Amino acid sequence: MEKIQYNLPQDRIPQAWYNIAADLPKPMAPPLHPGTRKPLGPDDLAPLFPMSLIQQEVSVEREIEIPGEVRQVYAQWRPSPLFRARRLEKALDTPAHIYYKNEGVSPAGSHKPNTAVPQAFYNKQAGTKRLSTETGAGQWGSSLAMACAFFGMECKVYMVRVSYDQKPYRRALMEAFGASVTASPSIETEVGRNILSQHPDSNGSLGIAISEAVEIAAKDPHTKYALGSVLNHVMLHQTVIGLEAIEQMALAGEEPDVIMACTGGGSNFAGLAMPYIGRNLKGQSHARVVAVEPAACPSLTKGQFTYDFGDTGHLTPLVKMHTLGSTFMPPGIHAGGLRYHGMAPLVSHVMDLGLIEATSVQQLDAFAAGIQFARAEGIVPAPESNHAIAGAIYEALEAKREGKPRTILFNLAEEIAMALAGLPAVL
Ligand SMILES: Cc1ncc(COP(=O)(O)O)c(C=O)c1O
Numbered sequence: 001m002e003k004i005q006y007n008l009p010q011d012r013i014p015q016a017w018y019n020i021a022a023d024l025p026k027p028m029a030p031p032l033h034p035g036t037r038k039p040l041g042p043d044d045l046a047p048l049f050p051m052s053l054i055q056q057e058v059s060v061e062r063e064i065e066i067p068g069e070v071r072q073v074y075a076q077w078r079p080s081p082l083f084r085a086r087r088l089e090k091a092l093d094t095p096a097h098i099y100y101k102n103e104g105v106s107p108a109g110s111h112k113p114n115t116a117v118p119q120a121f122y123n124k125q126a127g128t129k130r131l132s133t134e135t136g137a138g139q140w141g142s143s144l145a146m147a148c149a150f151f152g153m154e155c156k157v158y159m160v161r162v163s164y165d166q167k168p169y170r171r172a173l174m175e176a177f178g179a180s181v182t183a184s185p186s187i188e189t190e191v192g193r194n195i196l197s198q199h200p201d202s203n204g205s206l207g208i209a210i211s212e213a214v215e216i217a218a219k220d221p222h223t224k225y226a227l228g229s230v231l232n233h234v235m236l237h238q239t240v241i242g243l244e245a246i247e248q249m250a251l252a253g254e255e256p257d258v259i260m261a262c263t264g265g266g267s268n269f270a271g272l273a274m275p276y277i278g279r280n281l282k283g284q285s286h287a288r289v290v291a292v293e294p295a296a297c298p299s300l301t302k303g304q305f306t307y308d309f310g311d312t313g314h315l316t317p318l319v320k321m322h323t324l325g326s327t328f329m330p331p332g333i334h335a336g337g338l339r340y341h342g343m344a345p346l347v348s349h350v351m352d353l354g355l356i357e358a359t360s361v362q363q364l365d366a367f368a369a370g371i372q373f374a375r376a377e378g379i380v381p382a383p384e385s386n387h388a389i390a391g392a393i394y395e396a397l398e399a400k401r402e403g404k405p406r407t408i409l410f411n412l413a414e415e416i417a418m419a420l421a422g423l424p425a426v427l
Contacts, residue, residue, distance in 0.1 A: 002086055003084065003252075004083055004084055004086060005081050005082065005083055005084075006081075006082045006083075006084070006099075006248040006249075006251040006252045007079065007081050007082070007248070008079040008244060008247055008248060008251075009079075010075050010078075010079070012079055012244070012247065013066075013071050013074050013075060013078045013079055013240070013244075014066060014239075014240050014243040014244065015065065015066060015071075016063035016064055016065050016066060017063070017064045017066060017236045017237060017239045017240065017243075018062070018063065018236075018239040018242070018243055018274060018275045018278060019056075019059055019060070019061055019062055019063065019064055019236055019239075020274045020277060020278050020346070020350075021059065021060045021232070021346075022060050022061060022062035023062065023278050023281050023282070024281075024349070024350075024353070025281070025353060026349075026353060027060075028232075028320070028345055028346065028349045029307075029320035029345070029349075031317040031318065031319045031320075031345075032307060032317060032318040032319075033317060033318075034309065034314060034315070034316065034317055034318055037318070040317050042054045042055070042058070044317070045057070045317075047217065047218050048214065048217050048218065048224060048225040049224060049225065050122050050123050050125070050126035050128065050224060051126070052122040052125065052126065053119065053122050053123075053233050056232070056233040056236055057231060057232045057233045058232075059236075064236065066118070066240075067118070067121060069121055070117055070118045070121050073117045073121075073147075073150060074114075074117065074240070076106075076107060077105050077106045077107060077113075078240065078244070079244045079248075080101060080102055080103050080105050080106070080241070080244065081101075081102050081105065082099060082100070082101050082102070082244075082245060082248035082249070082251075082252070083099065083100050083102055083377070084097065084098070084099050084252065085098040085099065085100055085373075085376070085377055087376040087377055088372070088373060088376040088377055088393075088396075089396070090376075091372065091375075091376045092393065092396050092397060092400070093400065094396040094397065094399050094400045095399055095400060095403070095404070095405040096395065096396040096399035096400070096405055096406050096407070096408055097254060097405065097406075097407045097408070098392055098396055098408045098410075099249065099252065099254075099256070099407070099408065099409045099410075100392075100409070100410050100411070100412045101241055101244070101245045101248075101272060101409070101410075101411050101412065102379070102412050102414075103241060103268070103271075103411060103412060103413050104379065104381075104382070104385075104412055104413050104414030106143075107146055108139060108142045108143040108146055108173075109139065109382070109413060109414045109415075110139045110143065110268075110382060110413035110414070111238060111241060111267065111268050111271055111411070111413060112139050112140045112142075112143035112144075112228055112267075113143040113146060113147065114237050114238050114240055114241065114271065115228065115233075115234045115237035115238060115267065116140070116143035116144045116146065116147035116226070116228070117147045117150070118237050119131070119144070119147065119226045119233075119234075119237075120144070120147035120148050120150065120151045120153060120226075121147075121151060123151075123153065123224050123226070124151040124152070124153060126224075128153060128222070128223070128224045129153065129154060129222040129223070130153060130154035130155070130156060130220070130222055130223040130224075131144060131148055131153055131154070131155050131156070131223070131224055131225070131226045132155075132156040132157075132158070132213040132214075132216050132217045132223050132224075132225050132226070133155070133156070133157055133158070133213050133225065133226045133227065133228065134157070134158045134159075134160070134184065134206055134209030134210045134212070134213045134227075134228075135157050135158070135159050135160070135163075135170075135174075135209070135228070136159075136160050136163055136206050136209075136336040136337055136339060136340075137163050137167060137170060137336030137337055138159065138163060138167055138170025138171065138173065138174065138336075139170075139228075139337055139382070139413070140228030140229070140337070141157040141159060141170070141174050141179065141181070142170065142173045142174050142177065143228070144157070144179075144226055144228070145157065145173075145174040145177035145178065145179035146177045148177070148178070148179065149177045149178050154178075154180070155174075155177070155178065155179035155180070156179070156180050156182070156213070156216065156223070157174055157179050157180070157181045157182070157213075158182055158183075158184035158186065158209040158212040158213050159171060159174075159181050159182070159183060159184060159209065160184055160203070160204040160205060160206060160208075160209050160336070161183045161184060161185065161202065161203050161204035162203040162204060163336055164181070164183040164184075164204075165183070182212075183204070184204045184208055184209040184212050185199075185202050185204055185208050185212065186212060188212070188216070189211070189212040189215045189216060190215060191208070191211040191212055191215055191312075191313035191315070192208070192212050194313075195208060195312075195313075205312060205329055205330070205339070206339060206340050207310075207311045207312035207313075207326055207327075207340075207341060208311070208312045208313065210227070210310060210311040210312075210313075210316065211311040211312055211313030211314075211315050211316075212313075213225055214311065214313075214315045214316060215313070215315060218315070228265070228267070229264060229265025229266060229267040229340070229344065230265040230266065230267075230310060230319075230321075230340075230342065230343075230344045230345075231344070232344075232345070232346055234265075234267050234344075235266065235267055235270035235271070235274065235344055235346045235347070238267045238268070238270055238271025238274075239270070239271055239274050239275055240271070241271035241272045241411065242271060242272045242273065242274060242275030242276055243275050245272060245275075245276075245409065246275055246276070246279070249409065254407045255285055255287070255407065256276070256285075256287050256407050256408065256409040257287060257288065257406040257407050257408070258287065258288045258289075258290060258392075258395050258406060258407070258408045258409070259272060259273055259276050259287050259288070259289045259290065259408075259409050259410070260290045260291075260292055260388050260391040260392050260395070260408065260409070260410040260411075261273060261291065261292065261388050261410060261411040262291075262292050262293070262335075262338060262384045262385055262386075262387040262388045262411075263291040263292065263293045263299075263300060263338070263343065263347065263358070264293075264297075264335075264337045264338035264339070264340050264384060265340050265342070265343070265344055266291075266343050266344030266346070266347035266348075267344065268384070268385075268411055268413065269291050269347060269411070270344060270346060270347055271411070272409070272410075272411040273289045273291075273356065274346075276289060277289055277350060277355050277356065280355070281355070288357060289355065289356040289357070290356065290357045290358070290359060290391060291347065291351070291356055291357070291358040291359070292358075292359055292360070292361055292387040292388050292390065292391040293338065293358065293359075293360050293361075293387065294333055294335055294338045294339075294360065294361065294362075294363065294366070294387060295360040295361060295362045295363070296330060296331050296333045296339075296363060297324070297328075297330040297331075297333070297338055297339050297340065297341075298324070298360045299321075299322045299323060299324050299340070299341065299342055299343045300322050300343055300347070300348070300351055300358035301358050301359065301360045302324070302360075303322040303323050303324045303342075303343070304322065304323060305320065305321070305322050305348055305351075305352055306320065306321075306323065307319065307320050308321060308323040308325065308326055308341075308342060309326040310326075310342060311326065312326055312327065314326065319342075319345045320345055320348065320349075321342045321343050321344065321345045321348040322342065322343040322347075322348045322351065323341055323342040323343070324341045324342070325341060326341055326342075327341075328341040333363050333383075334363065334367075334383040335363070335366070335382075335383040335384045335386070335387065336383075336384075337382075337384045338384050338387070359391060361387050361390045361391065365390050366383070366386035366387050366389075366390050367383075367386060368390075369386055369389040369390035369393050370383070370385070370386035370389055370390075372389075372393065373386075373389045373393075379412070379414060380414065380415045381412055381413065381414060381415060382413040382414055382415045383415065384413065385411070385412050385413045385414075388410040388411055388412070389410065389412075391410070392408050392410045395408050396408060
């Protein structure tokens, strides 16, 4: 029988996250205070995050130990499986070998719980009673809602209005985990009221929902804020993906030539890519690392690398990143998680250093790739992951055209929406 899965036992869940800041040839530009425009100090972030996460945000230690309690929760789904897509290879009639790391096996269906769990853990340790956050299509909100349920905290989610109306089953999932979900923009915050007074029919955006969640955290000493992407500590937590993949590719006896993942805020990409970029920097591998983004929201391929706000209400620090501008309103593409005006400063930095490449895919091409993958492999991917699949299929067809084999590795999350479509809108 041909081998399809390369899996690790539970005790191979990584002991430490990998922090690429220790190996970067040039340090990242510091975040700036939105008022003074001077570099931020740890105390500036203290109203929003517990000190343990702030320390991770600025750490240059190579390895940061994963607390035992977090590894124990990771064991609900980690190590996640690595598949060889032999059926897709046959369908494409390519000499390329295609592998995918399946983060879709997590309880919420994506990579997002990898950071939701440690963020909830460190907040609980610091005495936080409630976490506030934003969500687009609901993958991040449901991951944080689950993590808060595990650690006994309240969870308040501002969900982008258009998704709140279109995806009631995602709202039901968050409510099932005990979260309170409000459509954004809302009348609960100053930012929301201002926007509604000018645009009463606003569809909302991730930038607006972030402003609302930050505002209530800044005003309430018992509430802290959690972000599902963009920040350094989020990229750090996601490195469990790449660290496991390196061991699993060794089980398969192959070294990837090309590594691909979709990029919205950058965490799915960073999780798989950063451990491999670290190996490239040490000369242990020479993989090309490619970020795949939607043509409708092309921050890495068309944005400017400059200081910008992370949100629409301009409450967040200024960070140096590839950005389309904080007022950019991405069109309502289905890959809701990729509709963000900026890119993680860490991903932007490695792009600026020439350590990664970026490409963009049109929505219909991404869908076609997802359908081809589903019919070959039997997994319906999340719309966001379709972008990585489109990139992988392009590489596999290039291998065929050139008559040169190559090994491709990409990151996958699953579409859980259909399975949940039958749930009532309000529980
Ligand atoms: C399944 C999935 N993939 C990707 C993303 C994009 O975010 P990031 O680039 O941080 O992984 C999201 C965001 O919500 C998502 O839900």
